[in-house]
Amino acid sequence: MSVGAVETAKAPVKKRQEPAVKAIRRSFSSPLASFLILVLTVLWTLPTFGLLVTSFRPEQKVATTGWWTVFTDPQLTLSNYHTVLFEAAFGGGTTGLMPYVINSLAITIPGTIFPLVVASMAAYALAWVRFRGSDVIFFLIFALQVIPLQLALIPLLQLYSSGKIGGVRLFPESLHLTGTYWPVWLSHTMFAMPLAVFLLHNFISQLPREVMEAATVDGADHFKVFRTIVVPLAAPALASFAIFQFLWVWNDLLVGLTFAGGTAEVAPLTARLLQLSGSFGSRWHLLTAGAFVSIVIPLIVFFALQRYFVRGLLAGSVKG
Amino acid sequence: MSGSTVLLADGTLSDFGTKFWDVLQALVIFLGVLALIFFAAGRAVGRFSRPLTIAVFLGPALLLILVGLIVPAIRTIYLSTKNSDSTKGVGFDNYTWAFTNSDIQRVLINTLLWIVIAPIVTTVLGLAVALMVDRLKGQAIYKSLIFMPMAISFVGASIIWKFVYEARDPSQPQIGLLSQVAMALGWSHPPNWLLSIPLNTFLLMVILVWTQTGFAMVVLAAAIRGIPEDIVEAARVDGARGSKLLFRVTIPMIRSTLVVVLTTIMIMTLKIFDIVRTMTNGNFKTDVLANKMYSQSFVEFNNGRGSALAVILFVAVLPLVGYNIVQLRRERAVR
Numbered sequence: 234m235s236v237g238a239v240e241t242a243k244a245p246v247k248k249r250q251e252p253a254v255k256a257i258r259r260s261f262s263s264p265l266a267s268f269l270i271l272v273l274t275v276l277w278t279l280p281t282f283g284l285l286v287t288s289f290r291p292e293q294k295v296a297t298t299g300w301w302t303v304f305t306d307p308q309l310t311l312s313n314y315h316t317v318l319f320e321a322a323f324g325g326g327t328t329g330l331m332p333y334v335i336n337s338l339a340i341t342i343p344g345t346i347f348p349l350v351v352a353s354m355a356a357y358a359l360a361w362v363r364f365r366g367s368d369v370i371f372f373l374i375f376a377l378q379v380i381p382l383q384l385a386l387i388p389l390l391q392l393y394s395s396g397k398i399g400g401v402r403l404f405p406e407s408l409h410l411t412g413t414y415w416p417v418w419l420s421h422t423m424f425a426m427p428l429a430v431f432l433l434h435n436f437i438s439q440l441p442r443e444v445m446e447a448a449t450v451d452g453a454d455h456f457k458v459f460r461t462i463v464v465p466l467a468a469p470a471l472a473s474f475a476i477f478q479f480l481w482v483w484n485d486l487l488v489g490l491t492f493a494g495g496t497a498e499v500a501p502l503t504a505r506l507l508q509l510s511g512s513f514g515s516r517w518h519l520l521t522a523g524a525f526v527s528i529v530i531p532l533i534v535f536f537a538l539q540r541y542f543v544r545g546l547l548a549g550s551v552k553g
Numbered sequence: 554m555s556g557s558t559v560l561l562a563d564g565t566l567s568d569f570g571t572k573f574w575d576v577l578q579a580l581v582i583f584l585g586v587l588a589l590i591f592f593a594a595g596r597a598v599g600r601f602s603r604p605l606t607i608a609v610f611l612g613p614a615l616l617l618i619l620v621g622l623i624v625p626a627i628r629t630i631y632l633s634t635k636n637s638d639s640t641k642g643v644g645f646d647n648y649t650w651a652f653t654n655s656d657i658q659r660v661l662i663n664t665l666l667w668i669v670i671a672p673i674v675t676t677v678l679g680l681a682v683a684l685m686v687d688r689l690k691g692q693a694i695y696k697s698l699i700f701m702p703m704a705i706s707f708v709g710a711s712i713i714w715k716f717v718y719e720a721r722d723p724s725q726p727q728i729g730l731l732s733q734v735a736m737a738l739g740w741s742h743p744p745n746w747l748l749s750i751p752l753n754t755f756l757l758m759v760i761l762v763w764t765q766t767g768f769a770m771v772v773l774a775a776a777i778r779g780i781p782e783d784i785v786e787a788a789r790v791d792g793a794r795g796s797k798l799l800f801r802v803t804i805p806m807i808r809s810t811l812v813v814v815l816t817t818i819m820i821m822t823l824k825i826f827d828i829v830r831t832m833t834n835g836n837f838k839t840d841v842l843a844n845k846m847y848s849q850s851f852v853e854f855n856n857g858r859g860s861a862l863a864v865i866l867f868v869a870v871l872p873l874v875g876y877n878i879v880q881l882r883r884e885r886a887v888r
Contacts, residue, residue: 266685273682274695277702277763280713283730287716299728319565331565339572343579350587351613358610362603370611377622379874381824383846383863385625387632387856392620399628403620414575423621426614455606456595484706486827491851503708503827510712510831517716517728524712528705535704539697546768547775 288313288522295518313522330523332497333505337483337527339414340493340501344421344482345475351422352429353437353471357459359430360438361445371434377427386491389420393492414499416492421482429474432548436470437463473545476538480531502527626867633860637853647861657845657862663754664842664869667825671758672818676811678762679769683777684799686770700767707764707827714760715832720745750838757839760828765821769814776810777803809880816877823870842866 287300289309298306319329359371392398393416396406410416440463448458464471489501495508506527513520535542594602594609636643651657682699686692702710719729723742727733735743747753780803788802804811826843833839835848842862850859 267689270682270686270689270695273678274698277699277766279730280717280763281702281705284713284716295728297728298726299730299733301730301733332568335565335569335572339576343576343583346580347583350583351617354610355614358607362607362610364603364607370615374614374618376878377618378878379867379871380622380626381843381863381866381870383824383843384629384867385622386629386863387850387860388625388628389621392625398620398624399631414579418579419617420621423617426618426622430614454595454602455610456591459610460591480704484704484709486706486708486830487847491847503706506708506712507827507831510708510715511834514715517719520712521716524709528709531704531706532701535701536697539700543771546771 284521285525287517288525290518292516292518295521313518314526317519317523317526330502330505330526333500333502334526336414336493336497336499337501337503337530340417340421340489340499341479341482343414343418345478347418347422348425348429348478349471349475352426352474353433353464353467354459355426355430356433356437357455357463360434361458361463362455371430374427375431378431382424382487385424386487389416389423390491393419412496412498414493417489417499417501420488420492421478421485424488425478425481429478432474432545433467433470435548437467440466469541469544470548472538473541473548476534476541477545479534480542483531629860629863632856633864635857635860637855637857639856643857647857648865650858651861651865659838660840660842660845663838663840664823666754667758667761667841668819668822670755671761671822672815674758675762675765675818676769676773676815678766679814680773680811682766682770683774684803687774696767696770699770702764703767705764707760707825708831710760710764711828711831714756714763715747718746718756720747747833748837753833753837754839757828757832760832761818761822761825765818769818772814773807773810776807780806809883813877813880816873816880820870820873820877823866823873842869 283300286303287295289311290300290303291308291310291312294302294306294308303309317329318331318334355374359367388398392403393410396402396404396408444462444466445458448462453461483501484503485501486503486507490504490507493499493501493504495504506523509520509523513523590609594605597605632639633647634642634644652661686695686699689695705713716728717730719727720732720743721727721729723736727736729746731746732743744752746756784806785798785802788798793801824843825841826847829835829839829841829844830847835841835844840848843866846859846862846866849855849862853859
């Protein structure tokens with residue numbers, strides 16, 4: 234395309250015209266458009282709002298009237314939350330959902346830190362300690378995103394319980410990983426690798442070359458450069474990835490269900506809620522409170538850190 | 554009452570203590586080992602120092618990928634040619650079963666419906682919102698609220714919508730929003746939504762659309778913002794307005810982003826498992842491939858059939874991811 238021609242053609246017009254993006258949007262803005270967006274937003278918000286309201290209504294009201302009647306009959310209580318968090322009835326044995334809340338945190342924190350550290354090291358090596366084949370390795374890691382989790386579940390489960398994969402022993406059976414957080418942590422770390430290395434490589438490879446070279450001239454080795462320059466400079470990208478991974482692990486069901494089962498010792502909230510939505514399916518005053526307990530932490534993270542979240546999203550799916 | 558509350562709180566506290574200790578231990582071991590390796594490898598000099606550096610930085614990631622993805626994937630393909638407890642080879646029997654069993658055919662048809670309808674509806678809605686929302690007063694609030702469901706787990710989202718779809722006998726007051734609205738609009742006997750075949754499959758798709766429209770909106774809005782001004786201006790000078798501007802300029806200019814959004818949601822849809830598992834457990838003819846894979850592997854404990862279904866899922870997802878990768882590499886080449 235002849236850019237020059239467009240440049241000169243555009244110059245005289247420029248003053249009269251509004252910016253292009255606005256022009257596109259102007260053709261879609263009308264009272265009708267505003268109305269449609271308003272309707273859509275209400276539709277998008279109402280289900281969550283109904284859940285929240287219901288979780289604060291007394292059992293008898295929830296069972297016999299719709300949550301929208303709260304506006305004419307405002308009776309609210311916190312007792313549903315007390316029941317789901319601390320009372321045995323909802324926990325199925327011990328003490329409500331509280332152990333599962335703790336499990337979700339215990340799974341998510343290392344499940345975010347492990348892949349963050351391992352992937353940022355790999356991304357640094359692939360970007361700045363270049364060697365023969367580093368491009369090929371980078372592409373292979375990225376391409377491994379084609380493997381769906383499902384393709385790895387059965388052999389990994391066998392590995393964690395027996396220490397062997399396909400007849401090759403990787404660790405002694407006496408390690409007893411099953412029933413601890415380790416299978417869940419390790420699986421989340423493994424499954425996060427392809428995307429994490431790709432995203433962080435994109436960012437780390439664009440750090441200013443002069444800064445890196447200046448440090449090397451000063452006698453810093455790669456370990457020092459990584460600690461003192463890469464990590465601080467790449468902090469925004471690391472934060473973006475950390476938020477993504479946190480939400481991913483916290484919201485995950487498949488990995489948790491497969492490798493942690495449903496027990497109060499290790500199972501995350503999502504796995505427990507799945508069981509409850511079956512067995513407590515009609516006790517909505519409890520189920521709604523339980524569901525809200527599980528979604529409140531990601532919602533806080535999301536609203537507080539939306540900017541980083543959006544940046545990470547765009548880095549991952551548009552710019553590549 | 555107060556005594557038992559204290560007791561329960563005590564139990565929670567000690568439970569928290571043990572688990573917190575487990576996590577702390579794991580983090581300290583992980584970071585400690587790393588620091589030790591960094592320290593030791595940093596001391597190395599001479600011709601081994603460079604390979605050692607590469608091994609330290611890249612080794613852990615490669616090992617995790619090898620043990621966690623590559624080897625298990627190959628092994629699953631191998632297991633798919635074995636019987637339920639992997640003691641006997643059965644050739645392609647598991648695949649024959651998957652493609653001839655009427656139950657699984659239903660699953661495959663449902664999965665196909667999901668990957669065609671849900672991603673297209675999501676992308677179109679996301680594009681529409683991206684185009685319309687920006688000139689509204691308080692647009693940040695609208696955007697945040699439409700984007701919000703993305704932060705909610707599929708399990709949480711499913712419970713939210715299960716409550717919307719809750720149906721009572723029409724003679725009683727309704728507690729589910731959908732039944733209430735249907736009756737207010739004059740439908741005197743709305744069905745029990747989740748039991749209505751084939752409507753229920755589409756009602757489950759609504760949950761995916763609900764969670765992912767915000768994603769499509771954000772990514773497409775960024776792409777629209779990136780359209781070069783001169784192109785739009787040239788089109789406007791030529792008299793392009795409204796739908797003409799949309800179909801001749803805007804959509805062609807963001808075509809590659811549209812495709813990436815569409816395929817990304819398709820890949821996610823293909824692997825979807827949580828929604829069906831929480832809403833219907835695959836009953837009432839709503840089952841999809843990823844859920845059936847889980848049921849066969851970890852409920853029926855048939856490793857052969859479970860593996861075969863996982864391989865079918867992999868083969869189905871392959872062209873989509875492949876296309877996505879090519880697209881991303883092309884964009885990187887342009888930059």
